[in-house]
Amino acid sequence: MIDWKINPSFNRLVAELGKFPGVGKKTATRLALFVLRQPDAEAEALAEAIREMKARTRFCSICFHYTEDDPCPVCTDPARDAELLCVVQEPQDLMAVERSRSYRGRYHVLHGALSPLDGIGPAQLKIAELMARLADGSVREVLLATNFSVEGEATAHYLASLIRPLGIRVSRLAHGIPMGSDLEYVDDATVNRAVEGRQTI
Amino acid sequence: MIDWKINPSFNRLVAELGKFPGVGKKTATRLALFVLRQPDAEAEALAEAIREMKARTRFCSICFHYTEDDPCPVCTDPARDAELLCVVQEPQDLMAVERSRSYRGRYHVLHGALSPLDGIGPAQLKIAELMARLADGSVREVLLATNFSVEGEATAHYLASLIRPLGIRVSRLAHGIPMGSDLEYVDDATVNRAVEGRQTI
Numbered sequence: 001m002i003d004w005k006i007n008p009s010f011n012r013l014v015a016e017l018g019k020f021p022g023v024g025k026k027t028a029t030r031l032a033l034f035v036l037r038q039p040d041a042e043a044e045a046l047a048e049a050i051r052e053m054k055a056r057t058r059f060c061s062i063c064f065h066y067t068e069d070d071p072c073p074v075c076t077d078p079a080r081d082a083e084l085l086c087v088v089q090e091p092q093d094l095m096a097v098e099r100s101r102s103y104r105g106r107y108h109v110l111h112g113a114l115s116p117l118d119g120i121g122p123a124q125l126k127i128a129e130l131m132a133r134l135a136d137g138s139v140r141e142v143l144l145a146t147n148f149s150v151e152g153e154a155t156a157h158y159l160a161s162l163i164r165p166l167g168i169r170v171s172r173l174a175h176g177i178p179m180g181s182d183l184e185y186v187d188d189a190t191v192n193r194a195v196e197g198r199q200t201i
Numbered sequence: 202m203i204d205w206k207i208n209p210s211f212n213r214l215v216a217e218l219g220k221f222p223g224v225g226k227k228t229a230t231r232l233a234l235f236v237l238r239q240p241d242a243e244a245e246a247l248a249e250a251i252r253e254m255k256a257r258t259r260f261c262s263i264c265f266h267y268t269e270d271d272p273c274p275v276c277t278d279p280a281r282d283a284e285l286l287c288v289v290q291e292p293q294d295l296m297a298v299e300r301s302r303s304y305r306g307r308y309h310v311l312h313g314a315l316s317p318l319d320g321i322g323p324a325q326l327k328i329a330e331l332m333a334r335l336a337d338g339s340v341r342e343v344l345l346a347t348n349f350s351v352e353g354e355a356t357a358h359y360l361a362s363l364i365r366p367l368g369i370r371v372s373r374l375a376h377g378i379p380m381g382s383d384l385e386y387v388d389d390a391t392v393n394r395a396v397e398g399r400q401t402i
Contacts, residue, residue: 009269013251017247019239022231029293031222032254036267043251043255050251053236092230
């Protein structure tokens with residue numbers, strides 16, 4: 001057999017691509033073969049895009065989202081409602097809220113959720129930075145958009161207990177039936193919450 | 202909303218990763234976020250692996266498989282049976298045969314299959330090069346391992362018609378029941394071929 005170690009540079013790329021989440025050896029090989037078949041300029045563009053993105057992207061010193069400019073365009077956008085702050089676990093959660101086109105306030109990225117068993121306490125998250133932002137009284141409402149997991153819920157409750165004493169309204173994303181779902185296939189707990197949270201139309 | 206164009210370098214990487222086969226915008230975003238979260242050295246290793254693989258890999262001038270050295274280690278391996286030649290459509294087909302650990306001969310990569318409607322005739326494939334390899338009479342058997350598609354079958358038949366007159370044995374991969382299959386779920390045509398090709402045990 002061909003020992004692919006005889007083609008070390010191909011092997012190395014397969015190994016690097018195999019580090020991506022959800023990419024096994026077979027997919028990594030397929031991706032590496034794709035790169036191999038592409039014109040040199042295309043492969044160079046990919047390599048350069050990786051380098052440039054890493055070199056240019058940092059965290060916004062206000063909201064801790066990824067940005068090329070600090071502060072980020074969201075934090076400096078005068079059209080955004082500065083009295084409304086949405087707290088999320090990760091940058092991709094912020095991107096999900098943005099995609100919904102339903103929110104025009106600002107953000108704060110915690111970079112995780114409380115998880116004592118994993119050694120993640122308040123000091124490991126951007127919580128002190130959040131409280132500092134709230135200290136001047138300019139924020140009217142904090143929307144806690146952490147995940148509906150054990151860790152996300154614990155984090156939301158912890159933050160609510162810190163923020164409520166400041167006289168700031170604390171809200172949470174609504175539970176309910178996902179859009180387009182058949183009631184028949186929605187889990188009982190979700191239907192339960194949707195009934196409890198029913199709205200007059 | 203955040204227009205991701207405000208983070209052009211991130212956007213560019215998503216676009217580049219989105220060119221991979223089977224990678225949509227959502228997956229590309231997930232992969233780009235993974236790169237973003239990695240240490241700089243890891244991202245640099247990936248970028249460098251892409252560059253190096255492209256710079257070092259070429260086609261073997263004998264078998265037309267990818268290689269870093271020309272001729273490739275398979276073509277120069279004295280332990281390989283030089284009288285046996287396996288013809289495949291693409292380098293990944295060669296890799297599949299190698300993985301089966303069932304073959305100890307040499308290879309010839311056609312880089313495609315005959316497809317008149319797509320403008321792919323004999324001149325677009327490495328067929329002249331194959332015939333030149335067979336001209337000295339040192340090859341005893343050619344195993345046609347093109348795909349069992351219309352194009353692959355047409356290519357195999359075309360090659361067989363060229364090679365048989367040289368007095369060289371021409372063989373084809375066996376059809377039959379895939380290993381571990383339940384007969385019940387195998388398509389009729391495959392069962393048919395497996396019965397016709399039955400072997401004494």
